[in-house]
Amino acid sequence: MVTAMERRLGEMLVNDRIISKDDLEKALDMQEKDNSSLGRVLVDMGLATEWEMAAAIGKQLNVPFITLSHYDIDRQVIESIPEEIVRKYKIVPVDKTGDTLTVALSDPSNIYLQDELRLLTKCKIIPVISFESDIMEAINHYYSDNGSSKYEEMLKDITDQDMEIIREETSLEYQSEDGKPEDEELSVDVNDAPVIQLVNLIISEAIKAGASDIHVEPYEKNLRLRYRIDGVLQEMTPPPKKFQNAIISRIKILSEMDIAEKRLPQDGRFKVRMENRNIDFRVSSCPLPNGEKVVIRILDASTLKMNLEDLGFESHITLRFNEQIHKPWGMALITGPTGSGKSTTLYCALSTINDIRKNICTIEDPIEYQLKGINQVQAKPDIGLNFAAGLRSFLRQDPDIIMVGEVRDLETAEIAVRAALTGHLVLSTLHTNDAPSTITRLTDMGVEPFLVTASLIMVVAQRLVRRICSNCKEEYVPTPEMLISIDTDPNAGIKLYRGAGCNICRGTGYKGRVALYELMVISDRIREMVIQSASLIQLKQASIQENMETLRKAGIRKILEGMTTIEEVLGVTIADQV
Numbered sequence: 001m002v003t004a005m006e007r008r009l010g011e012m013l014v015n016d017r018i019i020s021k022d023d024l025e026k027a028l029d030m031q032e033k034d035n036s037s038l039g040r041v042l043v044d045m046g047l048a049t050e051w052e053m054a055a056a057i058g059k060q061l062n063v064p065f066i067t068l069s070h071y072d073i074d075r076q077v078i079e080s081i082p083e084e085i086v087r088k089y090k091i092v093p094v095d096k097t098g099d100t101l102t103v104a105l106s107d108p109s110n111i112y113l114q115d116e117l118r119l120l121t122k123c124k125i126i127p128v129i130s131f132e133s134d135i136m137e138a139i140n141h142y143y144s145d146n147g148s149s150k151y152e153e154m155l156k157d158i159t160d161q162d163m164e165i166i167r168e169e170t171s172l173e174y175q176s177e178d179g180k181p182e183d184e185e186l187s188v189d190v191n192d193a194p195v196i197q198l199v200n201l202i203i204s205e206a207i208k209a210g211a212s213d214i215h216v217e218p219y220e221k222n223l224r225l226r227y228r229i230d231g232v233l234q235e236m237t238p239p240p241k242k243f244q245n246a247i248i249s250r251i252k253i254l255s256e257m258d259i260a261e262k263r264l265p266q267d268g269r270f271k272v273r274m275e276n277r278n279i280d281f282r283v284s285s286c287p288l289p290n291g292e293k294v295v296i297r298i299l300d301a302s303t304l305k306m307n308l309e310d311l312g313f314e315s316h317i318t319l320r321f322n323e324q325i326h327k328p329w330g331m332a333l334i335t336g337p338t339g340s341g342k343s344t345t346l347y348c349a350l351s352t353i354n355d356i357r358k359n360i361c362t363i364e365d366p367i368e369y370q371l372k373g374i375n376q377v378q379a380k381p382d383i384g385l386n387f388a389a390g391l392r393s394f395l396r397q398d399p400d401i402i403m404v405g406e407v408r409d410l411e412t413a414e415i416a417v418r419a420a421l422t423g424h425l426v427l428s429t430l431h432t433n434d435a436p437s438t439i440t441r442l443t444d445m446g447v448e449p450f451l452v453t454a455s456l457i458m459v460v461a462q463r464l465v466r467r468i469c470s471n472c473k474e475e476y477v478p479t480p481e482m483l484i485s486i487d488t489d490p491n492a493g494i495k496l497y498r499g500a501g502c503n504i505c506r507g508t509g510y511k512g513r514v515a516l517y518e519l520m521v522i523s524d525r526i527r528e529m530v531i532q533s534a535s536l537i538q539l540k541q542a543s544i545q546e547n548m549e550t551l552r553k554a555g556i557r558k559i560l561e562g563m564t565t566i567e568e569v570l571g572v573t574i575a576d577q578v
Contacts, residue, residue, distance in 0.1 A: 069138070101121055231513060466565075473498075
């Protein structure tokens, strides 16, 4: 139910022209369905930023705003509220003076939570506002040490456990009444088998660290454990070698994979609950000389950004991008290497144009995140349901918008082009080095140039770079050679930024990632050049003249804005040779 306080908050946002009346009604409808707070819904829908919501709530309730990263919170204050309560309600105790406890919340209008905290701590509660993202960073910073120590202690405690008992325990399969594995609440229970505790800790620590993948790799004398954090693999304290088979068997059981089959690669997936949210995991096993390597992809929908600006879009690119994806027909492609965030951009685009009046169909392999109001199909090539077959089926489903996971072959490309030419908006991805290369790639596949020019409306190339950690960000004076490497005047006296390394970023100097974008709109001039078989260099020159910002230029902009470093940009972009 929508409370009177939330309605007043919505009216305040409308009066301040942050959102429109129509936006408010949509958000209120969505809130009733999701049973979430109005502020959370507005941020998730991309209608307001965290800063705007914090300012509005603070103004409404007369509650001050603080940035948690500016505070060094005492350990005794942190321990005043149990970790499970902190994670459940997304709060952080900030200061304690006598019987008064200051607590940071993203929604201080929740008076029931404040009453519960008052009874729990026996203190008077003083609420302050902070961004939910800042709160989660603080929680992971101040409470992650406890998780790590549990993991270390567990490794010491179980090294002499009876392996036969562990093997028996890991052969059990937990199932629901319909025979399918249940969504388990991820926790570390002392009554669980040691290997179950180990696997749960490995997974929970990866989630707390913001990892996207977990790698369990067997070697002759040891087992290696690595997390991919912000696109870079980081080595973690590994479990003992003798637990290798038990750990891999436990993961395969969770993923409904055949634990007896160790000669062939396998794929599976499972779902757990942690901190009141469902998290999906995609699992892949691969036989190696010393055992099976397992990679677990973490798909946490709560981290999915649905706002173009949050992804890294500049305002001028956002306007052009929105203009193209709101067209009634045509084909828009997102390009880049594996792991460059193409799927996230596609999901963001679908969320932006999602409307009850439109029929949106997608075929994906796999479905990474489920979006409300969108018909998503999982591709199954082993039974003949590939991208081409799914596209053919969609054309008989009266679609308005179609999204296909990737244009991999001529058959898929031709059907996508045909769909774009018959009044449908088609979104997809392609592997190319930059935006202009997409046209060459399509023609190399066998698509006729006149079909490419008739259907293609936009190409976006993208790369991901690590963002400088805001907690340890420091200014420095770059050398002339460094400035020359990014086509900047070495005598300009420019100061740049870098991360010094701290506990929050695990000493790397980076926390989170931001995308670089190269947006190419297919204009009449570009179409004419394609028909005339213009070279790739000529297409790129023409696109730049029509206000396309290259990936290198986008990276330099992010460097000068203090968001990333020279090393990151040079590592994922090439110099513009036009």
